[in-house]
Amino acid sequence: MVRELIRRPARPMGPLAGLVARRLALGLLTLFVVSVIIFLGVSLLPGDVATELLGQSATPATVAALRHSLGLDQPLVARYGLWLGGILQGDFGTSLANGRPIGHLVAARFGNTIFLASVAALISVPLSVGLGLLAALYRGSLLDRTINALTLVSISFPEFFLAYILIVILSMQAGLLPSLATLNEGMGLAEQLHRIALPALTLTLVVIAHMMRMTRASILGVLASPFIEMARLKGASPARVIVRHALPNAWSPIINVIVLNLAYLVVGVVVVEVVFVYPGLGQLMVDSVQKRDIPVVQACSLLFAATFVGLNLTADLLSMLANPRLRHAR
Amino acid sequence: MRGLQIEAGGAAILHRLDLTLARGEILGLIGESGAGKSTAGLAALGYARPGTRIAAGRVELDGEDILALPEAARRRLRGARLAYVAQSAAAAFNPAHRLIDQHAELAVIHGRDPQSARQDAVALYARLGLPDPGRFGERSPHQVSGGQLQRAMLAMAMACRPDVVVFDEPTTALDVTTQLEVLIAIRDVVKAAGNAAIYISHDLAVVAQLADRIMVLRHGRLVEEGPTAALLSRPREDYTRQLIAPRRLQKPAAAGGGAVLAVSGVSVSYGTTRALDNVSLSLPRGTTLAVVGESGSGKSTLARVVTGLRAPDAGTVEFDGRALPPTLRRRSVDTLRRLQMIYQSPDSALNPHQTVAEAIGRPLQVYVGLKGKAQRARAVELMRRIELDEGLLDRLPGQLSGGQKQRVCIARALAAEPDFLVCDEITSALDPLVAGSVLELLLRLQRELGLSLLFITHDIATVGAIADAVVVMHRGRIVERGTRDDVLSRPQEAYTKALLAAVPQMAPTWLDSVLAGRNGGPAPPV
Structure with missing residues (x-):
C-alpha cells in the first residue's frame, strides 16, 4: 500500500500537488500505525489497572466490576476501536486518577509546551541560521572557530546540567531571572516570558549547535558549485554570494534539521520541564506514568507522535517548495 | 598579462x-x-x-x-x-x-x-x-x-x-x-x-x-x-x-560475417517520453556499426537495452542467433561475458579505490576463473595489449591520465574475452589527440581479436575513422542507415545533412559560408 502511494503518479494535479497529496496520505498512515503501536504498547505494560486503582480494596468481585465499567473486559480490538473513535471525535476519555476529561487536562498542558517550544524556536532558529551563515562566510577564521567551539560545548553538556548552571549564574547569583517557571492564570505575556526565560534559554543552547552546523556545512557544500564561481565572477560580494546564491540552494538539509530540532523542543523537553517545574505536557506524562493513569499516557504519547509526524511532514513539504525544479514545473 | x-x-x-x-x-x-x-x-x-x-x-x-x-x-x-x-x-x-x-x-x-x-x-x-x-x-x-x-x-x-x-x-x-x-x-x-x-x-x-x-x-x-x-x-x-590535421584514421571496409546482433522493433519509454521508437538494426560479425545522434536521440538507451540494463517495452534483441533475455538478471554468465560495455567517462566507470590490477582482475576472476599469479600474468599481458606500462598496474585511477584510464576500461572489457563491445561515447571525454590514439588501439584490437563493435557517438569525425556502417538517430527513431561512405558522403535525409553541415570545418571562412548558405546564397561546401 505504501509502495502504491509512493509510485502512483498523480498527473491531473501537477507534480507538486501530487507529491504533497501523497506525502499527506503517508503522514496519516504513519499516524495510524503509531496509534496502534501506542495502544498495544501501553496495553502490554505489566499490571492490571483495576487492581492498581482499587489497591487495598481489591477483591475479585470489585476488580471484575471495575474492569467492566472501564471496558477492560472487552477484546483488545474493540477497545482500540472505541479509543480511536473517541479521539477522532475529540474525546480522549477521562483520567483514571481524578476522573476529569483528558481533553481539558491535556489541552492546557500542551498549550504550555507549545508556548515554551515556540519561544525557544523563535530565538534559536534565526540565531543558529545566522551563526551558520557567519561561520560559512568567514570559514577558517577565528569567528568561525569560536562559533563552532561554543556551540559544541553547549551541545556536549546534558541539558539538566546546563539548566542548573544557568540557574546558579542567572538566577541565584545575578538574581535576574526566576528559577521556577510555574505559570498562573491571569499572568500577562511579559510576565510569562520572564518566567520561562531560563528554560527557553536552556533549550536554545541545546538545539543551536545542530542547526548551526548543518547550515554551515550545507552552505559550504553548495559553495563548490559552478554557479557560485559564476556569481563571484559577476563581482558579487562574499556576503551576497552566501545569502543570495548559496542559501536558496542549501535550504533542504537545513530545513530538515531545523524541524527535527523543533520536534525535539516539543517532545524532548521532559527533563527541562521537570527541572524548572514547568506545567507542560512532558511533566503531565511523567506524573501519569507514576499514577498508572493509562488513558492520559496514551493521549500524551499520541500528541507527541502527531507533533513529530506533523513537523516532519512540514519539513518534507518545505523541502519540496525549496526546490525550484518542483516549484516551477517545466 | x-x-x-x-x-x-x-x-x-x-x-x-x-x-x-x-x-x-x-x-x-x-x-x-x-x-x-x-x-x-x-x-x-x-x-x-x-x-x-x-x-x-x-x-x-x-x-x-x-x-x-x-x-x-x-x-x-x-x-x-x-x-x-x-x-x-x-x-x-x-x-x-x-x-x-x-x-x-x-x-x-x-x-x-x-x-x-x-x-x-x-x-x-x-x-x-x-x-x-x-x-x-x-x-x-x-x-x-x-x-x-x-x-x-x-x-x-x-x-x-x-x-x-x-x-x-x-x-x-x-x-x-x-x-x-x-x-x-x-x-x-x-x-x-x-x-x-x-x-x-x-x-x-x-x-x-x-x-x-x-x-x-x-x-x-x-x-x-x-x-x-x-x-x-x-x-x-x-x-x-x-x-x-589530426592523422586521418581510415578504416578499410570490412564485409563481416552473419549478424552477431539483431535488434528488432525495440521501443522504450521513460514516463511519457519515447526514448526509442521501433528501432531495428543488425550488425555483421567482426564489423563496427556507429550509432550517431545528438543528445536525447536515444543512443544511450539503445546501449542500455543491448546490454540488458533496461528491458525494452517492446521488441527483441538477438545475439548470435538467439533471443537475449530482456534483463541482465536473466542472462547467463556466459552471455554477460561475451557482451561487454565501455563507458563515456572513465573517471566514473573506474572505482577510485581499486588499483588497475584489481579493476582488470575482477572480470578475470569472475569470467575466466584466473586467480593469483595466473591472474597477474594475464593482467600484464592485457596491459601490453592496450599499450600501457605494466608498472601502472598498481596505480589508482586518480594517478592516471584520462587516456590511460580509458585504456584501462578497454582492458577491463577485454579481460572477459568478449566478442562484442558496446562503446558509449568512449572518446567524448578525451582530447582530440588522445581520442585518436584510443580509436587506433580499438581498431587494432578489432583486427586482432575479430571483435564486433556497437559504437555510439555524436562525433562525425569519429564515425569516419572507425565505422563500417552507420545509423543516424533522431528523437528515438533511426532516420538514415547505410555504409559509412554512403551516409557521410551522400546523405539522403535532411536531418543527416543538417548534422553533417553543422560540424565545424578548419577553414576560418566556414561559418561565413554556412551563414551565406542560410541567407539564400549557395549551399556551403561540406
Missing part, C-alpha cells in the same frame, strides 16, 4: 605566460585539458580557483595591474568591465533564480539601474534569437534548453557592456547543431559590441571561426602564437600541426 605564473599545490599549472589583448580583438586560446587555458582565462578576471594561486606576474587592464588592487576593487571590475561565459550554462546559472533576475543582478551589484537592465536583457534576448524574448527571462534555468541557456549567459555577460569577455569552452557541452547556433550568436554580439574577447576551446575548428589571433597552450606553456590564417596555413610547431 605579463609573466603570469599560477600554481596549484606547489606545482605550476601556468608557466610565465605573456598574453596581450588589443581593444576589439578576439584571441583564441587552444590546447588539451590541463593545458592551463581556463586558468589563464580566469586570471584575466583576476580570479584564481580555490586551491590555485597567482604566484607571480601582472594582469593589466588599460595599464593598471588589477592583481595589485584590493579585492573589493577587483570585484567592481568583474561583471562590469571583465565578463565571463562558463562552459556549462546549466551549471553556471543559479537554479534558484529566474534568468532575468540573474541578468539584472549585475546592475544591482554594480550600482546601475535594474529596471533598464531588464529592458536591456529583453533586447539582448531578442537579438540572440531567443523565443518570446519579452517573457523568456521569467523562466528558471531548468525550464529552457542547453543552447538557449548558453545564449542567455552570453546576454548576461554583455549586460554591463564589458571591455573584455572570457569565453571558456562555451559550446563544448552542446550538440553540433546547437553549437552552430551559439557560435553564430557569439560572433554576432561580440562583433556588434566591438569588445575584446578571449575564446577558450580545445576545438581548433571552432576557434578558427571567431579568433583574430590564436595562442596554442600545452602543459601550461605557450607552444605557438599567431594570426589565425597564418597559424592555420603555416604552423611552426609539430604539436600545432597535429591539432590542425
Whole structure:
C-alpha cells in the first residue's frame, strides 16, 4: 500500500500537488500505525489497572466490576476501536486518577509546551541560521572557530546540567531571572516570558549547535558549485554570494534539521520541564506514568507522535517548495 | 598579462605566460585539458580557483595591474568591465533564480539601474534569437534548453557592456547543431559590441571561426602564437600541426560475417517520453556499426537495452542467433561475458579505490576463473595489449591520465574475452589527440581479436575513422542507415545533412559560408 502511494503518479494535479497529496496520505498512515503501536504498547505494560486503582480494596468481585465499567473486559480490538473513535471525535476519555476529561487536562498542558517550544524556536532558529551563515562566510577564521567551539560545548553538556548552571549564574547569583517557571492564570505575556526565560534559554543552547552546523556545512557544500564561481565572477560580494546564491540552494538539509530540532523542543523537553517545574505536557506524562493513569499516557504519547509526524511532514513539504525544479514545473 | 605564473599545490599549472589583448580583438586560446587555458582565462578576471594561486606576474587592464588592487576593487571590475561565459550554462546559472533576475543582478551589484537592465536583457534576448524574448527571462534555468541557456549567459555577460569577455569552452557541452547556433550568436554580439574577447576551446575548428589571433597552450606553456590564417596555413610547431590535421584514421571496409546482433522493433519509454521508437538494426560479425545522434536521440538507451540494463517495452534483441533475455538478471554468465560495455567517462566507470590490477582482475576472476599469479600474468599481458606500462598496474585511477584510464576500461572489457563491445561515447571525454590514439588501439584490437563493435557517438569525425556502417538517430527513431561512405558522403535525409553541415570545418571562412548558405546564397561546401 505504501509502495502504491509512493509510485502512483498523480498527473491531473501537477507534480507538486501530487507529491504533497501523497506525502499527506503517508503522514496519516504513519499516524495510524503509531496509534496502534501506542495502544498495544501501553496495553502490554505489566499490571492490571483495576487492581492498581482499587489497591487495598481489591477483591475479585470489585476488580471484575471495575474492569467492566472501564471496558477492560472487552477484546483488545474493540477497545482500540472505541479509543480511536473517541479521539477522532475529540474525546480522549477521562483520567483514571481524578476522573476529569483528558481533553481539558491535556489541552492546557500542551498549550504550555507549545508556548515554551515556540519561544525557544523563535530565538534559536534565526540565531543558529545566522551563526551558520557567519561561520560559512568567514570559514577558517577565528569567528568561525569560536562559533563552532561554543556551540559544541553547549551541545556536549546534558541539558539538566546546563539548566542548573544557568540557574546558579542567572538566577541565584545575578538574581535576574526566576528559577521556577510555574505559570498562573491571569499572568500577562511579559510576565510569562520572564518566567520561562531560563528554560527557553536552556533549550536554545541545546538545539543551536545542530542547526548551526548543518547550515554551515550545507552552505559550504553548495559553495563548490559552478554557479557560485559564476556569481563571484559577476563581482558579487562574499556576503551576497552566501545569502543570495548559496542559501536558496542549501535550504533542504537545513530545513530538515531545523524541524527535527523543533520536534525535539516539543517532545524532548521532559527533563527541562521537570527541572524548572514547568506545567507542560512532558511533566503531565511523567506524573501519569507514576499514577498508572493509562488513558492520559496514551493521549500524551499520541500528541507527541502527531507533533513529530506533523513537523516532519512540514519539513518534507518545505523541502519540496525549496526546490525550484518542483516549484516551477517545466 | 605579463609573466603570469599560477600554481596549484606547489606545482605550476601556468608557466610565465605573456598574453596581450588589443581593444576589439578576439584571441583564441587552444590546447588539451590541463593545458592551463581556463586558468589563464580566469586570471584575466583576476580570479584564481580555490586551491590555485597567482604566484607571480601582472594582469593589466588599460595599464593598471588589477592583481595589485584590493579585492573589493577587483570585484567592481568583474561583471562590469571583465565578463565571463562558463562552459556549462546549466551549471553556471543559479537554479534558484529566474534568468532575468540573474541578468539584472549585475546592475544591482554594480550600482546601475535594474529596471533598464531588464529592458536591456529583453533586447539582448531578442537579438540572440531567443523565443518570446519579452517573457523568456521569467523562466528558471531548468525550464529552457542547453543552447538557449548558453545564449542567455552570453546576454548576461554583455549586460554591463564589458571591455573584455572570457569565453571558456562555451559550446563544448552542446550538440553540433546547437553549437552552430551559439557560435553564430557569439560572433554576432561580440562583433556588434566591438569588445575584446578571449575564446577558450580545445576545438581548433571552432576557434578558427571567431579568433583574430590564436595562442596554442600545452602543459601550461605557450607552444605557438599567431594570426589565425597564418597559424592555420603555416604552423611552426609539430604539436600545432597535429591539432590542425589530426592523422586521418581510415578504416578499410570490412564485409563481416552473419549478424552477431539483431535488434528488432525495440521501443522504450521513460514516463511519457519515447526514448526509442521501433528501432531495428543488425550488425555483421567482426564489423563496427556507429550509432550517431545528438543528445536525447536515444543512443544511450539503445546501449542500455543491448546490454540488458533496461528491458525494452517492446521488441527483441538477438545475439548470435538467439533471443537475449530482456534483463541482465536473466542472462547467463556466459552471455554477460561475451557482451561487454565501455563507458563515456572513465573517471566514473573506474572505482577510485581499486588499483588497475584489481579493476582488470575482477572480470578475470569472475569470467575466466584466473586467480593469483595466473591472474597477474594475464593482467600484464592485457596491459601490453592496450599499450600501457605494466608498472601502472598498481596505480589508482586518480594517478592516471584520462587516456590511460580509458585504456584501462578497454582492458577491463577485454579481460572477459568478449566478442562484442558496446562503446558509449568512449572518446567524448578525451582530447582530440588522445581520442585518436584510443580509436587506433580499438581498431587494432578489432583486427586482432575479430571483435564486433556497437559504437555510439555524436562525433562525425569519429564515425569516419572507425565505422563500417552507420545509423543516424533522431528523437528515438533511426532516420538514415547505410555504409559509412554512403551516409557521410551522400546523405539522403535532411536531418543527416543538417548534422553533417553543422560540424565545424578548419577553414576560418566556414561559418561565413554556412551563414551565406542560410541567407539564400549557395549551399556551403561540406
